[in-house]
Amino acid sequence: MNIENLVAKTLADLGVRTIFGVMGDVNMYMVERFVAGGGDYVGAFNEAGATQMAMGYASITGRIGVATATCGPGFTNTLTSLIEGEKAHHAIVVLTGQARDDRRGFMQTVDQRALTLATGAGFERPDDARDIQASLVRASQRAHAELRPIVYELPPYNLHTTIDAPYKAVSLDLRRPKTALEAGEAWDNAIGIIATAKRPIILAGYGAVLEDAKDALLQLSQRIGAPIATTLRAKDYVRGSAADLGLMGLSCRAEAVDALLASDCIIAFGASLNTYTTSNGTYLNGKRVVAFNNLAFDTDKYAIPDVTIQVNLKAAVEYVIQGLDKAEIERSGFIDEDVVIKARKAIQQRRTLQKAEFNAPGFLSYDKAMRVIDETVGQRILVTESGRYKYSAWHNVSVDDPRRFIPSISYGAIGVGLGHAIGAAVADPNATVILAVGDGGMMNAGLSELKTIQNRKLKVLAVVCDDGAYGTEYQKFAERGVDPDFTRLEQPDFAKVATALGGTGIRIESVDDLPRLKTAIEQWPGDGLLLVDLVVDTRSAE
Known part of the structure; x- marks a missing residue:
């Protein structure tokens, strides 16, 4: 059996059904063999997004999430996501490989082990070709036991190389040790x-x-x-x-x-x-x-x-x-x-707000829109990320199980929620994934992954909390008497962007638009992206 088949078959034995990634020289043949064996490959546009997708998938399924990236720049694109995964205790494996060593000064060469360890993630590589299966099992078992990402790096073998040894079926032990009670x-x-x-x-x-x-x-x-x-x-x-x-x-x-x-x-x-x-x-x-x-x-x-x-x-x-x-x-x-x-x-009264308050006079607020979403959406998964709007989502959009809530804030990064939402939607295609994200976070994530949602026809309701600025920084400057206008951002019309990518977009700019938001959600068939551009006043303090 050659190396690419060995890796693909071992992953299947370990219960891996889906891999998220961006292909390149070191992983493309392994991905092809994995798909040929019945696996599902979700192609992302950026390795950061692919790693986040694996984390979202792991959160919802309770299984090991798997992402793959090519060596060098492909791998270094995963670093922020790896830090988020380590701090959030996500059990994932990131498959990559070493750069070619047959040419001095190969441009994609970088010490991937040192970079991995700097993020807090774990690292595994086989000692030789005969150790590939055992080390891959070890990486997966470590991800489960240590609740953190483990980077698995294949050395620069020719993946078509045949290993002169019979294939051995393997499995993953997903039990967690129970500590015995000892009086003392x-x-x-x-x-x-x-x-x-x-x-x-x-x-x-x-x-x-x-x-x-x-x-x-x-x-x-x-x-x-x-x-x-x-x-x-x-x-x-x-x-x-x-x-x-x-x-x-x-x-x-x-x-x-x-x-x-x-x-x-x-x-x-x-x-x-x-x-x-x-x-x-x-x-x-x-x-x-x-x-x-x-x-x-x-x-x-x-x-x-x-x-x-x-x-x-x-x-x-x-x-x-x-x-x-x-x-x-x-x-x-x-x-x-x-x-x-x-x-x-008081908490219960806030949670069971009367419908009449949805149409109360005053400017549009995150709270009011989030309550409409909570009232209208059925089975759901909630994904958020850092930004001042997050409290409105946390307090107003409920989940029936905490495992269906992915806050994505463990590193305080913006731009990480979209990938988590895609992975969650792949994990549970029957649920509506509500992604609450800021306008800066949406742009930071790269609008390209919105196309991944549409390509896969995933049921994602993306709520862009659009205050036209980095809102937290705007408020801090304003509180200190500093003119905050330079924090404002010239953003696109996100609803039009969603439509251009093949999804559905709606722009909500006032309290009067909230019934239209409710209707849009109710009429949405759930066969792709529904993006809500929730436009609020930058000066609003919530």
Whole structure:
């Protein structure tokens, strides 16, 4: 079997059904063999987008995402995406190869290993031709276990070279190790802190989502009388329950702040307690903190809990409840205090806004448009990226499972949301993928990938929050008394761009246009791009 067939067949054995990429000398024959064997290849226009597509795909499917790029400039186009993937814990493999070594000074030569490691991603390459299959399995297993991108680099072999060895079927072990419960001082301290807390809050992170620990956390909430807040990645995890306190951190609603500050104990499950979740540590001040982690998140990297225990989360909840029951610890009752009840009611009122407010007088706002979208779109996946509009999307567009929400903000980059949205749409063609993106982010991403949506007939609703500027910078300059007009951007009419690329575009410029937005979504067949150019006043502060 030659190398290109070996790689393609190994990927198929590992459960890879889709590869996103841009072809070149080092990967084109492998891609052809993968497609010939029944695989699906999604051709992107840029390697950055292809890598993001693999991350979006992995987020929705729970499987390893795979992207491919040629050597040199093709690979270096992936670097920002790799950093986003490492910070967001996306399990993907990026297939590439070394540049040719038969000519001194070959123009596409670069140290791809050094660049990879600088992004925080992992790196694998085979020792020799006989190690190709084993090293590719190793790269895939590492991506799953380490929850980060792994770059797999083939040396500069002739891919048509035959390997003199029989093919061996392989598989990927997708199980995650379960940490056994061991009684000890850490557990005694954890249960003691929870037992003595008067105003505890449970914090659910993405680790809890991945373990499906929702029912266990609701059970603990009932036992100790604690409301449940979530990290951004766990958005809407307990939405609709009596314990729901919404997001915790810099992105939380104003209504929840008093309750978060009144707490005396945070019990975190699968959360890294990073600076954004803790609002630069503000929400941990004066509190005892117990952290239960089931993944390779380094909690101590951001905050130092009083107790940290690496453990299966559902087992941890059961153990804590048994300990509280054995000691006959009474329920705290914090969930029934006025400060918590007030917060929960305010959050619910904001979420169930009356339709009449859609037509309230005043300028068009992101909030109003996002509520129309939330009301109108059925089964959905929500993708956002950095920009001042993101809070409106997070607070007004709900998801039925946090795994169907991809924030794409872990590196603070713009231009990364579009690729994630395409990968998500490939992963679940029946869902509407709502992409909320700024006008600067859309241009930064490269309008070319909009054509990928149309080429594949993907069900993507792209909402371009178009304030005609880099809006955050505009506001900061204005607040300092500096004329911010130089932050304005001469943007195209995005609706016309979408139409020119074969999709459907609609331009929304006032509150009066919102019924037209609703009608456009309802009449859209979902067989390609629907782009909404949501034009708002640059001066609006939301």
